[in-house]
Amino acid sequence: MALESFIQVLPDSHFSIQNLPYGAFKPQPTASARLATAIGDYVLDLSEIAKAGLFNGPVLSSSDCFLQPTLNNFLALGRPAWKEARSTLQKLLSSSEPTLRDNADLRQKSLVPMSTVELVIPIEIGDYTDFYSSMHHAKNCGTIFRGPQNAIPPNWFHLPIAYHGRASSIVISGTDINRPRGQGHPTGQSPPYFGPSLKLDFELEMAAVVGPGNELGKSIDVNEAADHIFGLLLMNDWSARDIQAWEYVPLGPFLGKSFGTTISPWIVTLDALEPFSCDAPKQDPHPLPYLAEKISKNYDIELEVQIKPSGQKDSCVVTRSNFKNLYWTLTQQIAHHTINGCNLRPGDLLGTGTISGPEPESFGCMLEHTWNGQKPLQLNGTTRKFLEDGDEVIITGCCKGDGYNVGFGTCAGKVLPSRD
């Protein structure tokens, strides 16, 4: 029988004792942030657990990492600290362990209903990188933008392509997103369009949170790269396709992306995801030695995107995909990112790129779904070529275990009109 907590965890809850993701919350709007884990419908305040002296293992007993407002110091400590914290918390929350269960005062101080607190981003993100690692997405976008002959560029199968993203505009789930204004691709000889984007899109992604990282000038070996990944979260890389199409040659996406990127509040650790690991796809051509790993792993994470159209009560599933659709693995992404000596720092975010599967129902953005607006989506009796003001996009992700879930919660955001 699976490990159980003394805290009630309903069967469809994402936050079982097998999960224990990391986040941060503010008890009151003006308070400073506290680190937390999630269990059932509660957050467990890790600063209270630390102050009670319960992180008493060899690595964490001398650290004040859980008294900080962000996870960055904890991330820098690496996997021994992460394993120790997980084992401490799993024991503390288990039904057979009296320490917290039978201490009313500590329970009162440390367990807070999730619905009463404001969740905040638990990491300071120094740099955010976005990869492009789903073959189906690359093929679909390439066909739409450059035609079927040049769909997937020749470099794609040799390296995990990526670009630097904008760290400042990363926001937490629940934050409204203003429709960006900008220049859109001109038609024929006319001047470029200017105004609110006419092709606002979502992108279904996940992102890895970097652990210790590397010194500038040194690379991370692909077979050691897993030790630099703390965990994963859900991400919506909002994209303005008309702005992107006009600006991206030759230096890549810029304003078509930088107006906002939404992330889910909870980081699910690789240790919690380990039971859901699976083989990564076979790669042909065989990657260069620095990308050729002994064990090539993906994770079986079911992903779903719903859109709640403006003015409607119900949302509508538009995409069902899975993390295992990725061609390039997280560890290959890390090895590639650092092969030139580029330093990763604790808290850096590495987006996977849009996670599309082979079938239309699994396409991870509207550009693909509607084939650049040519085939509108049917949603609860209304239609969409791209997102309209008032539309809300809700991403969820979950691993289904035997009698428990290891889930990511939701990553949601509503589109508001342009400002000014």
Added chain:
Amino acid sequence: MALESFIQVLPDSHFSIQNLPYGAFKPQPTASARLATAIGDYVLDLSEIAKAGLFNGPVLSSSDCFLQPTLNNFLALGRPAWKEARSTLQKLLSSSEPTLRDNADLRQKSLVPMSTVELVIPIEIGDYTDFYSSMHHAKNCGTIFRGPQNAIPPNWFHLPIAYHGRASSIVISGTDINRPRGQGHPTGQSPPYFGPSLKLDFELEMAAVVGPGNELGKSIDVNEAADHIFGLLLMNDWSARDIQAWEYVPLGPFLGKSFGTTISPWIVTLDALEPFSCDAPKQDPHPLPYLAEKISKNYDIELEVQIKPSGQKDSCVVTRSNFKNLYWTLTQQIAHHTINGCNLRPGDLLGTGTISGPEPESFGCMLEHTWNGQKPLQLNGTTRKFLEDGDEVIITGCCKGDGYNVGFGTCAGKVLPSRD
């Protein structure tokens, strides 16, 4: 006659009392950083000036911004604070003012020979953006990479093209740079090259340091954008042309750039540069309204690049250019960067892109100078297609006033072999 300091400033010094750039230094290697200005051969420790209560104007008297290890809080205060600090420091250092001049104890504590301290980066850089604003550079690179027919892409004259850069690998002048390893463009049907870059290059750039910035979702008006620029510094955007050429389609430069970017230690304020402002080039086509500014300003800043070839004692001038060669202005860059609602934060860095002029002697990188290695450069009796291990690149920049300089010092870095 020009304002003079009681501190000796030699005629060729970059750091006159008209300049007063901002930086940071460590008195000893283990000490925390202190903010400073430069005057002649000295740094003036601003934390000592603040502790002595001499920042006594209306904005700064109640602020602890000069007791911080970075300028970010000062940057957030905006132009009124910057003007007040400049006027306080200019008065304090002038030959006619006794407050510091005749206070031996305070002079002893606050004035330190620059040669005895370690200068460090004075800002926490949240995001780094690199523009592409020299027409000559865009034309030369485009011709080399895509041929003369498609040299300048059609979007270039409509918007200041840019990409997100990597903040983690920005280093201060004097830091050695390891040659990056990576995949280079394959020839014909052969697999991609892998190994140390064979086409390591410098890029002569300057960068703007952002002041207050904007809230996510709101844009900065082009006519108010100057209030969001604190000052400028010199930048070498090291570039691996073989890595860049293979990776950059379709998402732009990534590992070809992210292995290192060198900046000069001193930020010269826009207020100090004002006497050297000049008209920006006429723009055709006329820019869209959000980029059309009432006053379109450049700055007359003489720029020079020298290379000291490996094993040699003397360096050799390879480029003489000028900041006024830029087509897009700093204020247009800010207006464009934020038109989609992207938020700029205090301390963000905006690179200009390589500053090439029209003549070959003014080309700002080796790619252009050697036309991608076809015409080697002559250097002190040796030749270079691209940089070799042991080569040092030294950028300087200076505005020549009447009897004084407003200079940027140097931005230097030496190439070391790849590690691992």
